[in-house]
Amino acid sequence: MRIASIVTSEGPCVGVDDGDSVIDLRSLAPELPADLRRLLQLGPEALADIGRRARTGGRRLDPERVRFLPVIPGPHAVWCAALNYPTHVREGNWERPSRPPFFLRVAGSLCGHLEPIVQPTVSERLDYEGELAVVIGRRARHVPMADAYEVIAGYSCFNDASVRDWQRHTAQITSGKNFAATGAFGPWLTTVDELAENEIENAELTTRLNGTVMQRTKIGEMIFGIPELINYLSTISELLPGDVIVTGTPGGVGARRTPQVFMNPGDLVEVEIDRVGLLRNPIVREES
Incomplete structure (x- = not known):
């Protein structure tokens, strides 16, 4: 799985690579953090769950119409x-x-x-x-x-x-x-x-x-x-x-x-x- 920190017209979120598009994680799991560092703090199981959910669908975004942030926008180190x-x-x-x-x-x-x-x-x-x-x-x-x-x-x-x-x-x-x-x-x-x-x-x-x-x-x-x-x-x-x-x-x-x-x-x-x-x-x- 490939995931990114992105910004859309609705604000910052996590996106999942789907080949020609990026799946907005908010459409799959609105309860999860919109910040990748906070998402990682939930543990490896959370990442595995995102991968499973991404295979079921979700709102697709055009990669040309989103802004990519640093993968971890505010790293501790x-x-x-x-x-x-x-x-x-x-x-x-x-x-x-x-x-x-x-x-x-x-x-x-x-x-x-x-x-x-x-x-x-x-x-x-x-x-x-x-x-x-x-x-x-x-x-x-x-x-x-x-x-x-x-x-x-x-x-x-x-x-x-x-x-x-x-x-x-x-x-x-x-x-x-x-x-x-x-x-x-x-x-x-x-x-x-x-x-x-x-x-x-x-x-x-x-x-x-x-x-x-x-x-x-x-x-x-x-x-x-x-x-x-x-x-x-x-x-x-x-x-x-x-x-x-x-x-x-x-x-x-x-x-x-x-x-x-x-x-x-x-x-x-x-x-x-x-x-x-x-x-x-x-x-x-x-x-x-």
Whole structure:
């Protein structure tokens, strides 16, 4: 099942992918929350029930006539892994990490599918970073790696767009990672039952800028795999339903190319992951 956070003329709600249309969850289960994070808090059984109900019908919406929000519009935490693909480590001539490096994104830095990624007025060095996002489905603490997939609700596409000059202001990269509307997230939460562990590991991630492939990798090429990331983070902090783990970007980022390539107003950037989804965003300049 693939579900999304959307806005219609009647307000925000959860939508279920039905191929050429989106089923409005309000028409199937008006008693359920209209917020995907709150829906996940009800547990995996609630998601399974939605899948069963969606097969019975419901009000269909035209995907072209709804607005996609970030998959989790107001997450409790967005943990982002850095330096998690060997190709990215090599292109930056960095030392291969021995533990997963993480930084945090704030909810206000996120945007949804087809929403603009905003190039800020203070920079013209806005770079793409295609990544897999893992969404947590249940409360989890000290999760053994063998049990990691049991706490996942599903997967989504993420573009961790980075303002490179601001990222390099200090040794801490957080400032360049939290400009408004730079973290594109969506369009779907593809539930974990749709992909077995080996299928998500073998899925291919592709980033395209104006139709040109800039990044391509298999998810399984990560230095720290999904179980290791969940084990490590759940040791630091209790993971909550709707928490997001953005798993890192492969080589091919614009700042490490010769000549460098950055995203500019009028560009279109896409992040596609096999069987997970296709995230597409135009680039606009921030209004002064």
